[in-house]
Amino acid sequence: MKRALAALILSVFASASFAQEPPAADLVRDAMAQFDTAHEGLQAAEGASDRVRALSRVVSAYENGLESMRVALRQAYLREAELSRRFDAESEKVSELLGVLIRLQPDATPEALVHPSGPLSYARAGMLVSAVTPALQAEAEDLRVRLQETSILRELQSEAMAKLEAGLEEVQRARTDLSQAMGNRTELPRRFVTDAVRLDGLIESSQSLADFAEGLAVLDVVDGVIPLPDLDVEKGAWPLPVQGRLLRGSGEADAAGVVRPGWLLATRPRALVVAPAPATVRYRGAFLDYGNVIILEPAKDVLLVFAGLDAIYGEIGEVVQSGAAIGLMGGNSPPLDSFVEAATLGTGSGLSQTLYIEVRVGEKPVDPSEWFSDVR
Template identity: 30%
Template structure:
């Protein structure tokens, strides 16, 4: 009902100061209109101008795109050959992407709340349609037939007293209804303006995210090109890894065979063992954080066991299922499932070597990272993996991109259409609870 009243008020306003000038303008236009014979002569000129404007817009867009590409190419060229600076730029960009994705989530939530508030106001107005119709009718009648004045004629005195008594009973309620209507219409307008501002902010965040993703892709491509391993050898390793994945019955068997039969993976395992032998244990939390902030490191900054409480979740989003939760089949979850944004960036939780990257059974796209000392990290459910076999990745470095929906067969039971990332920690081939490793601010997001 309130929406109808709002419409009546709006029509009343439009019918006032703006209706007559519009009509007058229409009359003037008609009176001073160009003869029909002149219209065909101007039509080609209008089409030509419109086409010219469209060409100018396309040129401007192409120039903008070209400028962005040149800027990215210049940034990447400046980093060429400097691995530490390349890693640092990649990590910084990954942080900005993660922050922008978080801002997008918050903006979308605010838009959802504004939409619900607008719906509540509309429902309230609709529910009071009959009451407000009576209020408006009463106001109209009062305007057309005002009550008689007391000091006019003696025979009007009785009618004046009766009118005053009726008005005294009706006007307070009428005023209350009018005030409520005005406040709700004002709230409706405020929500409309807030929604418009939030949509503009959301559009700007999406443009910023697109720029940061383009920069991330360019940096990842440059890092791939800088890898020492030959393309032919890498292609052969990938083929052999795919064959092993087809033969392996489970993840444990896959990892064991990869580390004995694939040279890139075997080399990664050997480097992990050497790193463990060279690393000192312990150190303060400040020292461990400082070690993880060196972008030029070629081995884990701290032993994985000592990284507890320091690691960030690989992607922003809520935890849909935690480690140890009921898996729906009478067992317990061996990892955790995170609901993510569409095409969200996935980062490596920890330093480590990539020992598998590709599809594997119900896991979909599976990434396995050897974190050293018998620890492995499994990431599954991505649409695209952006790292290669044998590559050393840093904590926070982009390693994949989510798709537009669930990629895991087992994710169907979660009852959500959003992309889902599965994360599993393993120690000597057995699944372990990853919770102690997450930074406090991240672990607080776990639900259920």
């Protein structure tokens, strides 16, 4: 009986040494703070002198907040589930331990004490109870702390749901406002004016995106007074133009065996696409089956090709700054329930859109990894 009791106590303490995860509650609070910051930015954007830039920052802030909320909800869900499993398992162990102690409890009647084995049994049981009591107290305190953590997580998740619901609505509003502001702007400088007839002819004669990009690289333009930036300093340091995940790298074949020199990124619906560097818009519009395409020229003989957007911003010849909005991805933002389900389960189902990125130097494509950093 003593050996069984000792083994039971050891098993309780072994389970109590579970390694702690990063505090899920802190992640939830950080995500809610990002939503507060984005909300303040949306309010301030109403009267901003550069409304396009302000709204672009707001959309990016909301997207960052949504990504943080996905991580926070996932961690909170996992932590609460783990706490629940541990509580159920250890509650059973504590109940078993109490049962053992009850069975060991001596008969404290005078007859038992008079009996030759009565006082000895009483003394042994008393020693066992006094030895086990601190362990029970420690275990009870540990369970209390875990129950309190579970309660805090549930309260935070309830508060987070309200902020998340408002955030999903406000990011949609910010995207709509951004599209309207882009349509109304007139202040962007134009570096050149291209020949529309020749451009149309190039589009009609091109059988692929590669053909079109090669022709565009040598298409004559009338340069203005704005020089192109020196790209050597920026090479290899460009941020990704959109929040997403790399599906296929340069030279990797797709399911049909087609190999392309650029990257294919999986993005979330309505994700904002920005210019990774100061550049001139060389082309924007639909092209073949690539959807909407925008081509930027960040330096002489260098072209950045983005294909697969739903909305595209800017006019041919305009100069855009680094971080400026150049378009939005397609699809529909998920409703609250779908967002929460995908976040807690940790599924990648939300990455339903694809953006193709190609970098061309001269008339030839190069591996985008030479130019972009922080690729996942």
